[in-house]
Amino acid sequence: MNQFSYVRPASQQAAIDALTKDKSARFIAGGTNLLDLMKNGVVAPEKLVDINRLPLKSITLNNNTLHIGALTLNSEVAAHTLVTTRHPLLSQALLAGASQQLRNMATTGGNMMQRTRCSYFYDITMPCNKRTPGSGCSAIGGINRMHAIFGASDQCIAVHPSDMCIALAALDATVLVAGPKGNRRIPFGEFHRLPGNTPDKDNNLGKGELITGIDIPASPFTQNIYYLKVRDRASYAFALVSVAAALDISNNTIRSARLAMGGVAHKPWRLHEAEKALIGKTPTIENFRIAATVATQSARTYKHNAFKVPMAQNSLVTALSKAAAV
Amino acid sequence: MKKQAVGQSMDRVDGRLKVTGTARYFADHQPEGMLYAALVCSPVSSGRITAIDAAKALRAPGVADVVSHLNAPPVPGYKADNPNPKQGLKIFYDDRIYSNGQPVAIVVANTLERAVHAASLVKVTYAQEVHKTDMDENMGQAFQHKNMKDYLRGEADAWKKAPVHLEAEYNIPIEVHNPMELAGIIAHWETPDQLTVYAKTQGVKSVQQTLKTLFQLPESQITVHSRFVGGAFGMGLRIWPMEVATILAAKKIRKPVKLVITRKDMFTLVGYRPAARQRIGIGATTDGKLTGITHEAVANTSPYEDFTEAIVNMSRMMYACPNVNTRYQLVPLNLSTPVWMRGPGEATGAFALESAIDELAHQLKMDPLQLRILNHADTDPEKHLPYSSKYLKEAYEMGAAKIGWQQRSQTPGQLQENGWLVGYGMSSGVFSAGRGRATASATLKADGTLVIRSAAADIGPGTATAMVQIAADATGIDAKKIEFLLGESAYPEAPRQGGSSTVSTVGSAVNDVCRSLQQKLGEMASAGIPAFKGVKAENIQHEDGQLVAGNTRLDYAALLQLQQLPELTVTTTSQAGDERKHYAMYSFSVHFTKVHVHPATGVVRIKHIVSVADSGTVVNTKTARSQMIGGVVGGIGMALTEEALIDHRYGRYVNNNYADYHVPVNADTPPTDVLFINKKDPVINPMGAKGMGEIALIGFAAAVSNAVFNATGKRVRDLPITPDKLI
């Protein structure tokens, strides 16, 4: 680890200024991901800008929109009544992630910004395009059991590891950002990126931009929801595949549906086509199977992760069945 | 008479120290002037070091030195060249690289952070050579170690002729030692030829002996402290090259140096359960009598050392089968040397044998429990000796009743609960019950307290507690007044804590030294105390810490006071006689599991475990239960989650951290019923206690894979059973 300086600005503007001035500076929130990256030599910021003093820790309801401040802890969000009653899918997803200790440190903004868990990204002795653009992707010809089946490129096949973000993608959240050029709002689906030719970029946040919070619009998805996480051990493991499923059912007909998957792509993988395939249908296993087939049409697999396609299909059907209680 | 202490569920004597953080583990020590070390390890898996540029590291703040093969003090023991080329990794000896992660330099600084940072500044260049780390690609290199001869009883490959038979391959990956406490050492040269180390070890005496050979110092000039160990499971059965590296750095710098390795380096520096490829052929008559077993195993070792263990041995002696042949070979790979890991080779072999038995039972359309009972060995079929004690049939019965074995369906895939497939599985385990040689001293003080010392280890099972119980019964002194001290090389000789033999070996020494103490006290009373005048020492009775002759009673403490002795010490060495010539001695275990398998996602959840131990007298039911549960958790890891992954292009581990290498967590561990036969073995030792540490794990993985088969009809022969294998 390199020597670095540490500042703890009291205002949002000061934090943004501190980051803009210094090319290698990083915000630090809970530190649960950043410190590991620093210890492994994956990143070596010369300055850490601790944002924990900023007033971004809140969960409020404004005009039916739920606002969650960027520094609100994963454990706080998961347990808050506004979340458990209005967006239980988010609560379930958060509780499926990491461990209670980590959730007690991890923040909403930090969770969105966490880097991939691709082993090659963390080990600086092996090539990785995400860490060192142009060095090559070790995962493509290496051990890729955990890697993407959707939207990958020949530059990078890593997946985004978050559980929380899968629910937020399904819930059509909006990311609130403040930066040197002012404030902006990014639809959740446009926040994270696919790797393409720039796998070093995980998302569309600009230099010096700070996530201040997220907004989640009111939705009918309070009852028929389910977050399914398939993993190698019962707790404290990243998803092989995860599914956020939300259904709005009335008169035994699906009025609207939201489906997103984790562990399968470089970004939370929203399944718009599969959602469409469900609308107007009755909630039956048969119809869920059809949607699952639609969902996995564009899958492409590598040496060790072909199992993810049937696992994704089965998980979709399972999560939808749980959500619909059929 | 006092209540017997052996058999009680006594709290750990060091429990309070441990939970209050007062127990001092090796890394908690801080000799005056101590410096901190960090390793520089090779990212290359085979080749030579061509240059080490330490200039930048040496200029970094607080750095004392960078030590490597270029400047390390010589290890005198390395010079005495042994004709055997495979004598282990000689650290900092030459420029050769044998495996990825091999330490090439050690950086010492006045803080840990500075040492770690400076280590990142050392620039090492290598001439890389071709490496081999892929077991399957290198099976052609398999060779037979001279100690591991082929075994044949009856006719070879007789299973092929059996009316019902099968042949299958069972694979286990490398499993890595990952106890919570990291490995390391504090090395302190008190004078240029007086070495003190604080080690994480399963045997202080064994460390002392190794250092004696390496540094050619008399034993009296080497002190090893290791009172508390935060889990070892086999990794502490020997000294590792990075510990020698630290000792060399301390010698060069002339200051105490502490090294605690990283979690990542636990994968490459402290041994592991080797990967194994096993083939079993098994055959039986149509009514289920075994007629032949063939068990062949190949496991990996390192380029510079041959590590062997007892992988195929269980197949020779577990069942009454007339024809058995086994073969065991090694494949050298560019990896560090494996080491025993709990249950060691027997656990590897039991997965294959006990899976094959289950497969055979399925072919026979027979209950696998019945098949095992039908082929129960009433005498040892390998040694042709009677057992000192064996209650395996009772263990089968107890376990089956507790798990509800009758609910199992003989046809797989029949049972469901809440949308999950339900399966029941079982297996048995066996491990040699040993007794070695140990010495203990007993010091009785005039205040009536008793201190017993022996250079034993406690890596977690609660050794000191058990020893106090044994001493309490042997002397009649209240357990609260007895202290058992271990983990110091200055104490009387005891073997390493391994092979489930500590209670048997050290416990016998404790028992015997207590008897010697009583004899000595009797002699003193007979010779010097008027009330006992004329009573021969051997006619004096001992009861509740008192000497008794007729109506005369005298406290041990009072005797010392009358003799004006502040304390009295006796020392006794204890070892087995020739029992082993007449008896086969084994501990047995039986594991039953009930599992759920999700039909859509392939997720396996163990719902209930019953493990039964036939391990003779249970000295402490509480710590024994913990011991069994610990083994079961290790078994869950072996069965479902643990696998060290190597990218063979680089020869490097890719999941070398706690997040990606999945040690089971609480959520993986279901309610576990531990049952004990708890019947004294009349032969093995005075307590009648056989070992328990290994049988807790041996066979367990097969109990899970057999249950998974019962739930799904899918036979997984490659551990671990991750969801992708059941999709």
Ligand SMILES: Cc1cc2nc3c(=O)[nH]c(=O)nc-3n(C[C@H](O)[C@H](O)[C@H](O)COP(=O)(O)OP(=O)(O)OC[C@H]3O[C@@H](n4cnc5c(N)ncnc54)[C@H](O)[C@@H]3O)c2cc1C
């Ligand atoms: C062992 C382990 C297991 C885990 N398992 C899971 C799991 O199963 N599921 C899961 O979802 N997650 C898991 N995690 C990841 C965990 O959720 C993240 O580490 C955590 O959410 C990151 O939040 P943080 O506040 O600690 O971020 P930090 O580590 O402080 O920061 C991470 C990154 O975000 C940036 N950042 C932080 N806040 C802001 C902001 N407001 N604006 C802009 N940039 C910001 C930082 O600069 C940094 O680059 C696991 C982590 C570990 C260590």
Ligand code: SF4
């Ligand atoms: S998948 Fe992406 S993160 Fe992983 S090695 Fe390839 S480029 Fe790096």
